[in-house]
Amino acid sequence: MSDPAEHFILALSCPNRPGIVAAVSTFLFEKGCNILEAQQYDDQESGRFFTRIVFNVVQGQATIEAIRAGFAAIADTFSFTWTLRSKAEKRRVLLLASKFDHCLADLLYRWRIGEIPMEVTGIISNHPRETYAHLDFDGVPFHHLPVTKDSKMAQEAKIWEIFQSTNTELAVLARYMQVLSDDLSAKVSGKCINIHHSFLPGFKGAKPYHQAHARGVKLMGATAHYVTSDLDEGPIIEQDVERISHQDSADDMVRKGRDIERRVLARALSWHLQDRVLLAGGRTVVFRD
Amino acid sequence: MSDPAEHFILALSCPNRPGIVAAVSTFLFEKGCNILEAQQYDDQESGRFFTRIVFNVVQGQATIEAIRAGFAAIADTFSFTWTLRSKAEKRRVLLLASKFDHCLADLLYRWRIGEIPMEVTGIISNHPRETYAHLDFDGVPFHHLPVTKDSKMAQEAKIWEIFQSTNTELAVLARYMQVLSDDLSAKVSGKCINIHHSFLPGFKGAKPYHQAHARGVKLMGATAHYVTSDLDEGPIIEQDVERISHQDSADDMVRKGRDIERRVLARALSWHLQDRVLLAGGRTVVFRD
């Protein structure tokens, strides 16, 4: 029998039609499962249905394999795109950073205290290990992969090799200041989160704080999004802002931005790892905690 | 047959146990209903389950009466506290105000443009009609009920008489600056929303902005809550805040507070009228829009 203390996360989307909730909830009930959390969303525009259900097994002998097998039949009927995972399963995440390490340090801290449940498969930087002399990587392999215009293809090949050989499920660009090539972007599509230091779609590209300062905006922000080959145009997962004034120079914005960036990226990563983020075309459905 | 354009709102709470969602969703499916929105919450502490479901009838002949009758059986089985309403049904609301009319004017505006779907059954004030000379009450009956220490019981009896005779379902204290007696509070329990001009539980009672100024807080707020006989202690529906500084005098806070009060009260009222607010002991479950 399953341990009632083990929680499972079912996340799915499908074309909307009557009976989906009835079919899924009846199936879970018959397998002896109890729903602990559920959120759903019917997108009237696209006609798609999205749901995320957390459940445990409270009666009977059903293993997760049996539930998964039984569920596959329903999934076929309704054309589900779906995942089913134990909440305890830690997903494998590769972190990429450059010189500024505020996001990297923050993610490592949250990981260490158990706030972000993940297995860190490696840390990649175009800067050497001594850049992070004060950070305790706690045994996580570090890869110094410097990059120049000429070496970019080779360097990205190495990144991709590490991604694959470590069974990485998600890459996080934690202020990794290199633009990924179209080729690598395509390979990690849906499996790579970036933090951009502006409130997108405003101020795409380089030096967004300087752009924002020049425009004289009264709030500044940061955006976590999935990487696509279209620079800073991928589906947005999370954004946040803070109020600024004419007094704030571009340097002040860099300083204030660190706080916004790290909390936006941490939220986006947490939600992704908990299967709270579902893709809906170029947008995301986010079942927030 | 029902008109698919008519939407129904089912809101319920009950002791949690496996099978609730399966039973409800299967029933709705079998009656030819399609779920358009659904939110649910399992309160692990109290062991209660809460849900709000919006649906329409897309197949068959089921009328709302038939659905309601059929649903009663399930409700019995699971000990539901429940309501089922047409979304088009406008609930009957009584507005109470005093000298300051920013909340009253705001609610009337939102009502007029259709943002808040309600039938206004009357406007009661302890100040005369000319206090609101510039407000168009649009035919809504106005009751001037002045109040003194000695006349309070009689005045409240009159309020209660108007509440009952107009089939009012909800009273809104839109900056009505009289404290209701325990007796009237008990009568309107769960049917009366107040806006208090502080971020509760800070600064209960009189002159909260002056209290907040004296304490030197850096954010000020407002709180919409259900009225209970325990002053400013009722279940909180919505709160919001704005940043202030040492520069803000109590008068500045009064001015800035108007904006917070009116948006907090309007949200609380809208959510109540859409059955988005469910009571959970001294707290509320709010399925926000």
Place this chain on the structure above:
Amino acid sequence: MSDPAEHFILALSCPNRPGIVAAVSTFLFEKGCNILEAQQYDDQESGRFFTRIVFNVVQGQATIEAIRAGFAAIADTFSFTWTLRSKAEKRRVLLLASKFDHCLADLLYRWRIGEIPMEVTGIISNHPRETYAHLDFDGVPFHHLPVTKDSKMAQEAKIWEIFQSTNTELAVLARYMQVLSDDLSAKVSGKCINIHHSFLPGFKGAKPYHQAHARGVKLMGATAHYVTSDLDEGPIIEQDVERISHQDSADDMVRKGRDIERRVLARALSWHLQDRVLLAGGRTVVFRD
């Protein structure tokens, strides 16, 4: 002698150099003035200095005319761009609206209760008076100026004629849904505030809420700015945002946006009227209250 209860607002900018504050504050002290509020900003980038000083006359016989005359000499020395006004002086403001009247209704309400100190010189709309049947214009002249592609030039000529003949100092586009021509934009440069229903520079132009919905942003906003001939590119005075989610349709955003728009526009207008907004190239210095 001046009445100490009368407050004056001095606002100025100039090339920065040592001695400005000493010269201004010594002059005011010698004229028997007491500084009640003062804010200043030294823009290190442009090398310009900005200040706003509120004072009253507490000693001696100095009239505001004498102070103004004496101050002109200092202004020359330091090349001030400056204004000096009695705080009690109400500036003359022309309101322009279209079909949606939430900003118009809000500004009129704030004006009536004395929150926004202004003289409303007229209300212009491309829709007829009956569109605002429930709004009390309180004697303010209303001008119905319908507009078509062909009549635009003539209609704008009429707007400009009203602006001039009423000695209007500021025009407010309170969701006036017509783009001003380059010609009229130039004429009202620095004297016209618009509210745009997006967080600029994102989503310029038409239907910003629909653009924002399509992009899937997680916060929505509004922007008040001075009108220039460059559409939605004028100096930003104030912005604000609210959190949204995948659940919010473009219609929900229209509804939620009303609250953001009206408070952003009201703040920008209040600050302008209190000489709190100084132009700094394409940006603004805003000495907030």
Place this chain on the structure above:
Amino acid sequence: MSDPAEHFILALSCPNRPGIVAAVSTFLFEKGCNILEAQQYDDQESGRFFTRIVFNVVQGQATIEAIRAGFAAIADTFSFTWTLRSKAEKRRVLLLASKFDHCLADLLYRWRIGEIPMEVTGIISNHPRETYAHLDFDGVPFHHLPVTKDSKMAQEAKIWEIFQSTNTELAVLARYMQVLSDDLSAKVSGKCINIHHSFLPGFKGAKPYHQAHARGVKLMGATAHYVTSDLDEGPIIEQDVERISHQDSADDMVRKGRDIERRVLARALSWHLQDRVLLAGGRTVVFRD
């Protein structure tokens, strides 16, 4: 001659009367100083005047000692409470923590990258060094001072001895979970900042997140304040909040609170170290950056 690159911070308060700004700015001008930033506040209620001025010496031979000496005469005339410091001077700060190290780790990170300019004189904890195994203290002395009811007096004597012997200017209770005695509170009055994990004055004392959860508030917060012998009643320096919902358990609030606590404490500490915080009775004047 002074180096123009060296900036000085003058912060003062005094009974308000005409001529203060003139006297100060004229003095600075005559000494060859240029004002780079200035903020002031006239508290109409208490009749006190507050200002903070940043300047450098651009002409002549004036050393900071000469300026200080000359300024003392003006200070006498106007009864200033004042400080004058080089911006480059790093103040000496003692950090106290308990088991949870999110604030400690955050302050150390900001210190390391130069965001918070201070000299850390020591880290005191009632938990042993291995509690912070992953934190690099970078040579800062660590003091393990366990505390029991019986040893509290002795432990506090040791804290005070460290405070004095290290010439500490400010103690920061970075989630140090012991209530200071009245005696120690008095000794560090105005020289000790605490972070309380609620939006004060709501939820003073122990387990504020559990209190907030029980009350069902819709926003949660944190407060940084000066320590006084009156628990959680000291002058507030900074507060911030985040929205929560019925879904958030007390444990969720603990998690979300970490982000609020650390940014509120970091801001309060930075502002204190930059002489941006002036005491005004039980309130603070904060000239924010």
